Amino acid sequence: MDRSFTWTAAMLLLAGACAGDGILPPGPLSGAVAGTVRFTTSLAPTQSPFLSVSWSFKGGSIITSTSVNSTDPAYSNRISLDRATGALELRNLGLLDSGVYTVIIIPDGGLQLQGKITLNVYVPITGAVIRSPAAVLIEDQSSTNLTCEASGSISTRHWMKDGLPLQLSDNVSLSADNVTVLIRPVLRSSGGSYQCQVSNPVSAMTAALNLTVNYGPYNTSITGPSSASLGQRVTLQCTAASVPPANFSWMFNGNETHVNNSVYLIEEMGGASVGNYTCTARNMVTMKENSALLNLRAACTAPCWSFSLLLISGFNLRRFM
Template sequence: MGSYQYLPVWVLLFLAAAGSVSLQNVFEGIVGGSVNLTVKLNLPANRLVQWKFKTSTLIVTGLPGGSPLYTDDYKGRCHLYENSTLRLDNLTPADEGNYTLSVTNQGNGDTETGSVMLLIYSPLTPPTLRVNVSTTNGNAYPVNDTIVSLHCDAGGQNVVNYTFYQNGVTACSQPYVTCDKDFLYFQPITMSDTGTYTCKIENPISSNTSQPLSLTVIERVSGVVLNSNASSWPLWAGKASVRLTCSALGTNVTFSWHLDGAPLPTNPRYHLMNSNSSLIISPVERTDNGSFTCTASNSVNSETSSPLTLSLGWSPDKDILCEANPTGQNVTLLCSWEGGNPSANVTLEFKNINETRHDTVSKTVLKTNVITNDSLSCRGSQYEQQSCKLLLARPIADVPNPDTSVEEGKSATMTVNLISNKRRADSPQILPTTFTWINPHNQTLSNGDTYKINSSDYSSELVIFSPKVNDSGTYQCAAENFMGKSTFVFTLRVQQGPPSPPPKPPNPLSAGAIAGIVIGSLAGVALIGTAVFFIVKSTKKKHRNRSSGNAQMTMSGVADKNQENEEYVKYADLRFKNANPGNKAPVQQVAETEYSTVKK
């Protein structure tokens, strides 16, 4: 017998009736009860017996005269008899499935196997009777002449038989009513099918019946149609507007709208008119690229129209792209303008190549066929047109300030911005480029505490933080693409900055102390000047009254004239004369003192 553990009960019973499965190999058990599983096999004296669940889970191993060895999951809830019968206790729904007995003759090694199916039944709980139309307080209102189905939901219980009743009478007798296990189908339902319905479920140990469900068949709103006033397609997003109109047969019909199955969202572009039977969308956008439906309702039923999907068009989000990518000895030329609806027509032109496709065109050529200043042209056509050109040349840059001078300690910046060949009037795009910076010591630079490099496909910037004088020299920026390499040279001159100011005294004088010192100094100068005046005056008086030993005092001018912002100061030069020429005392000649102008 094969493995039947995945087949429902009714299938097994059907197979048994057809003779495909022997009922002798199907055992039934009740949750919480016990069951004896038996397979008729030859039992040699020297045998090894094993029972397995679903062919892989070992339950027990037994030898004649020895104690059976039970696995941990089955200890205490099963027993192996000498005749190889297996008793399972405390049955659970998880025990349902296929069980295999294998008997091995240890004398010659021959093994014989057999399988049985165990079905576990529980006392049935009431099923739930459901209908495929909306219900209110146990009442359903199916529409006349529609397909209606009832489902007797047993919640996964093992059920052998389902029976449907209308007003207590079997409901499957009409030719347009089909009962298929747990489903009843009205094909279609009629006005005479109004009534109270129940369903009954049965298994070998119990049965149960659902709560009643009331069906009231009603006339419906019919002929719901949704139309659009669009005269041409597609409608271009952001530019076009459209009116959707919902019509239906019936009385007192109201309308509601849905987009992709959900209620129509609030949107300032959506305008409901004519008692909600018309929807104006102005302008349409990409988000309107879904299924619109309208539902017509009255007091007895509702009907939803067939979905209407707007045919929308939009341009690609990005500009058309020109690319050239090297791969070994080849170059792949690419023109791309994706994302539009409908797809854009894109044309690639290169030398004698002219090819048009949707969204993207690529062409592979040999590198040897690409010459400096060749160009790739791409043209895209959709709602609008775009074009681009890609110049195939080594990097070109305009470096207006290759010489940089900075003070020591201040940052220095050098920048390379690639440009296309300005001689071409159409200003083509340029190839992506990699950049390498080299210092005056021929060392390749990288980001760190001293340097910061910011590079893109088309520009690069080197920042030197707090350069020293010895950082002066020639810096190089090597720019390279698959067409070649260009080197841009910069000269950096780092100048030594002004000397640092002297350190401030640890305890600077206060403003009051400084004022006191100044006042004191001025008072001292005034006293000295007064003293000199009286000394000079007294000396002149003595000179007139003395007859010998006169002293001569002359005033020496330090400066001939008073200059701007200068103070004119005179100093006294004191000399002595002997009254008696004959008694000259030897006097050491003193050199005349020289004075400088004192500037205030």
């Protein structure tokens, strides 16, 4: 046999083996258990049908279609072949369908075309939830863990807090597998809504948990006038930063008033109302308290100034008599 002919034939075979490497997308394709996937080729329908279309999986034949179809019994009710483009539809997917699929197409009068693509089959995600030990959390005293659980094929877990990516810090860390957030200790800023998004290429779920951190009271303050006219109605309002909301009590000039809410009301300002008002905020969970003081004076009106001037004038007059 002519050596040049043999060499030419070998090159043609190699060219034929590689001619269609691009007829399938680069992949991988993703499918869900019990779902359907379609292996689509880049070929357009031709006037003359393909001489042969053959699909295989892990070296075993799925279907070979020439003038007749030869289908592996395991796929007889699970596949549909588009003879015009060579595309294959695979139904009722299972995890064992994950792997490399190969197609070989022989056009009428053309070189052999082929392609390979990987299919990954996933179990859809269900039942996503964030679990945390049942406990009353107190700022700087308690610690906790938040664990993200779900069923299905989990590819990624992404943690957020109050809708933003979770920021790690000295007291906030993640387990090596990204499943658990460790908060040690909890701070006032640790409270809020935590979200865990679990996903794979075919499904995603987001679980949420609201974390309550008990703190305070801090920044107790009294809102109200520092002076008021005689006869005026005066309202003093006490506020404090606290979770849960603080309980309030009032003292006047060091004495209990038996007013146990955030508002102290003086119906009519009088001389007996002048003095120091102390509001104490108490948190019944943290067992802490914090106080604020307001000194209320009587405002001097026009008659008051006239009387004062009269006293001053009388004093000066006596000096020169």
